[in-house]
Amino acid sequence: MxxxxxxxxxxxxxxxxxxxxxxxxxxxxxxxxxxxxxxxxxxxxxxxxxxxxxxxxxxxxxTPRPKPKSRKKGPTILDFDSSLAAWPVAAPEQDFAPIATPILNVAPAPSLQPASLAQPVEAAAPQATPAPAAAESFAQMRERMVDLTRAESWSEAARVLIAMKSAARGDRELAAVYRDLGDFARGQGQMDDAAEAYETAASYARDALRAAPSNVDAIELLAGTLAGVGDVAEAEGRLDDALSAFEESLALRRSSGGREARDPHAQRALSVSLERLADLREDRGHRMRALDLYRESYDVAARLAAADPARFGPDLALTRQRLAELEAKVST
Structure with missing residues (x-):
């Protein structure tokens, strides 16, 4: 004002x-x-x-300022148990700083005493040696990290993420952990770090997809990573790069049969990709193309909401609202 x-x-x-x-x-x-x-x-x-x-x-x-558009769904993160765990990237209330690896507390060595002051060996009660804890797998660490982010335990989630980075092996695990690092950095507003992490994740994800071209999890991993690349590019004003990333992400999700898939997570991921690309198309003045994409997303969201109203009903309401806004703009 x-x-x-x-x-x-x-x-x-x-x-x-x-x-x-x-x-x-x-x-x-x-x-x-x-x-x-x-x-x-x-x-x-x-x-x-x-x-x-x-x-x-x-x-x-x-001149009145245009009202900001209501974006519907946050990015989804691939879980290697073949399920998708939603992780909104809204910035937490507390600031996040890189967390150093905790230093182990080592007990001091016992001081030497004269033999006359030493306790008799017979008086010491025998103690059972605790069994070593089983090493946590990468998938278990990632599941725990997702649970911590849902609970907004950001510091603990960051520590687990650091451990995941050290434990990651193979292209798929490396792609997943760098994608998570990109989501975490973007949630803190650190766009340069997020862009670098997403690009690294995309490189590993492409290698993983080349090794298994028909693997649905590998397809989704690259599609989700490209969505992150597009989000950061759009936020930084690199609209051509964002458009390219969103289009490739949508093509991947269509190729994996997201519309016909029985997995509701795959259908919702397709709806997310359609609306991300539609919003960017509208920003560039391509309203008719954006309208077609939103209509396709509405069909997907309607089927999801019909099957599970409590879970997907809010998504459908937001999609219906954005579709009505676009139809009103096109008709004027």
Whole structure:
């Protein structure tokens, strides 16, 4: 609101000054004797430029700002148990900083005592040696990390994520952990770190897909990673890169049969990709193409909501709202 008021005042001053300097009408006649110095030979031009600029400021200040669009669904993260765990990337309330690996507390060595002060060995009660804890697998660590993020235990989730990075083996695990790092960094607003992590994840995910071209999990892993690449590119204003990433992500999810898949997670992931691409298409003025994408997403969301209203009903309501907004814009 303050910016609008300042724009109106500044624009009015500029427009009035330009009107006077240019000598238009009776109001400008009194300023004819004012010397503009090096701009005197160009008095009418200088006055007209100032008046036009002032008018632009006033119009810009009075023009209503478009309401932000309601984006529906957060990105989904692949779980290697063939399920997708939703992880919204909204920034947590507390700040996140890289967490160093905790230092193990080592008990001090016992001090040496004279033999006369030592306790008899017979008095010491025998103690059972605890069995070593079984090493946690990568999939178990990832499941625990997802649970911690759902509970908004960000510090603990970051520690598990660091351990996952050390434990990751193979292209799929490396792609998953770097994608998670990208989601975590983006949630903290660290876009440069997020972009780097997503690009690394995409490289590993492409290698994993080349090794198993028909593997549904590998397809989804690359599709989800490309969605992260597109989100960061869009946030940074690199719309061509975002459009390319979203289109490739959608093509991958269509190729895996997301619309016909029995897995509701795959169908929801397809709906997410359709709406991400639609929103970007609308931002670039491609309203009819965006409308077609939202209609396709609505069909998918409607089937999901019919099967599980409690779980997918809110998604359908948001999709219906955005579809109505687009239809209204296209019809005007």
């Amino acid at each position: 303050l910016a609008r008021i300042v724009g109106i005042i500044l624009g009015t001053i500029l427009a009035t000054s330009g009107y006077v300097v240019a000598g238009w009408g009776q109001l400008g006649s009194w300023a004819a004797h004012l010397d503009l110095g090096p701009f005197e030979p160009h008095r009418p031009l200088a006055g007209a430029a100032a008046a036009i600029l002032g008018g632009v400021f006033v119009v810009a200040a009075l």
